[in-house]
Amino acid sequence: xxxxxxxxxxxxxxxxxxxxxxxxxxxxTSPLSRLPGYLTVQFVRFSxxxxxxxxxxxxxxxxxxxxxxxxxxxxEFCTTExxxxxxxxxxxxxxxxxxxxxxxxxxxxxDVPMETADSADPPPPPPTN
Numbered sequence: 001x002x003x004x005x006x007x008x009x010x011x012x013x014x015x016x017x018x019x020x021x022x023x024x025x026x027x028x029t030s031p032l033s034r035l036p037g038y039l040t041v042q043f044v045r046f047s048x049x050x051x052x053x054x055x056x057x058x059x060x061x062x063x064x065x066x067x068x069x070x071x072x073x074x075x076e077f078c079t080t081e082x083x084x085x086x087x088x089x090x091x092x093x094x095x096x097x098x099x100x101x102x103x104x105x106x107x108x109x110x111d112v113p114m115e116t117a118d119s120a121d122p123p124p125p126p127p128t129n
Contacts, residue, residue, distance in 0.1 A: 001041075001068055002076075009077060031079045043068060 009030045017024040045062045075086060 001043075001072075005077065031082075032074065032077050033079050033082060035074060035078070035082070039072070039074070041072065 011028050012025045013028045014023050014025055016022070043066075045066055046059045047062055048057060048059050050056065051058045075083060075090065078086065
């Protein structure tokens, strides 16, 4: 998924160069300068390629299982300015995720003594009709 996104955001453009006096290939990149509130991603199970016999461009369905990640990290697709703005919260988020992944210490898992049935308050009597 990331490879396809990167491929769509980077590419080459062929333009007439006045300096060279001929067509030249220019590298085009389209980094994100801001992230949207919602990002729509279309997951398709088709690949586009040339037909071996005719050379035509055809869409072929991918028949094998396609697995996608549940998290989409857009950090690498952002401009350096936006990455600098995102870095502090990104670091805090990663620290919280690491805390969730580490096993609790002995102090955190120490049992709290429970009250015995004798020391607990008795339940209230049932209501009378």
